Amino acid sequence: MTRLLLMGAALVLLAGCGLKGGLEQPPPMWGESRTEYLREQEAQAEARRLREERERAQNPVAPGASVEPSPAPIPSSPTDSAPNPQ
DSSP states (O other): OHHHHHHHHHHHHHTTTTOOSOOOOOOOSSSHHHHHHHHHHHHHHHHHHHHHHHHHHHSOOOTTOOSSOOOOOOOSSHHHHSOOOO
């Protein structure tokens, strides 16, 4: 009996382990509501794509250019950074 109570308590405590934030409702599996859900998802994806394109157009970055400056090179050995006495 005690073992059963301990297992039940552990199950209750660990039931939501690892979940952060709210849960999303899964899509409908069949019927007209599934078709509506898929249309909504496609419309949201298209709106997201258009918004990202608009943001890229407003903040252009030259092709091949990095957004963040590259860090200074790290010498591979102490002699690489020393001046050449020649």
